[in-house]
Amino acid sequence: MSLRHAVLGLLTVQPSTGYELTQRFDKSLANAWHASHSQIYPELAKLQDEGMVEVVGEGARRSRTWAVTDAGRDELRRFMTEAEPVRSQRNETAVRWFLVDLLEPADKRKALERELAFCEAELERLTAIAAAIDASEGPKRFRGTVDLGLRMTGVMRDWLQEQLSRA
Amino acid sequence: MSLRHAVLGLLTVQPSTGYELTQRFDKSLANAWHASHSQIYPELAKLQDEGMVEVVGEGARRSRTWAVTDAGRDELRRFMTEAEPVRSQRNETAVRWFLVDLLEPADKRKALERELAFCEAELERLTAIAAAIDASEGPKRFRGTVDLGLRMTGVMRDWLQEQLSRA
DNA sequence: GCCATCATGTAATTAGTTACATGATTAG
């Protein structure tokens, strides 16, 4: 189960409230993992029971800021270095791209155009994130990951354009 | 829900038994969707109830070959052309690559090397599939999808090598 | 005062995994 490790990882980068975590899942981990608040709050409670996270601050609207404990850091390290990676994916976009070959030309073109628009938007989104990191002070962590996303999305865009020009 | 559309798609390409479908999920859709037999058999039954698949042959070991009906083809087309794509992913490997920046150098190098080995293996797997398609007669469907996989995995390998050389 | 958004939670349902179970066929 990877939800808890994603939570531990995000909280290691930066202590957050449950609400902020839900947003960070869709920003930082948009291409990796999705979790909604109804999953995150119970998971934080479970992690707290197990001593892996703790409340380090309370703010307005009875919000609580969570941080990783030493036990949590140990568990995250164990996951990253010792646990056997689970490689299976669940990616509806990839299913669609696989199945696009089954469509007749007109439908295929329309589908490819929609996907192309998605890639362009994603490139823009990642470019903005990269610029923000570059403009910031400090260690520029995750700049590499953003760069990987940019390269992958670039490959996808090129591929879609080729498919379109042939369709 | 994408399982049923993956099933309809795979059966559109080639009628199969449930057993064959489980294998095709891990071969053709390895980088898109995973489903185990305990999910596939009930889904075939449900699709049959809804008139979207039918038994077109029976073989040894009481195996049954399933094919898509017109209603199934309609549903697949509707999914591909009209349904709003769900973009969220669930990809533990991507989570790991994101979190690798949190590790100290020695752990990081070890983690990157493991991922690099995975990419090399994946490149080999895809190269073999591409060669098989190229050697075959007929329309060479999905050759493009395999090529996309090769390009993406190539980008990943290069990125991992760069990260390693800097770690 | 009221609307948007921040913020947290639970309940009901659906999807997916792991474990259990069984029988048929083929290769050695």
Added chain:
DNA sequence: CTAATCATGTAACTAATTACATGATGGC
């Protein structure tokens, strides 16, 4: 004849989504 693999199914459990529910705060 027996072990491996083919082939199908169900049961128990865990994970995830969708829907329901409530209250706080800040901007207008």
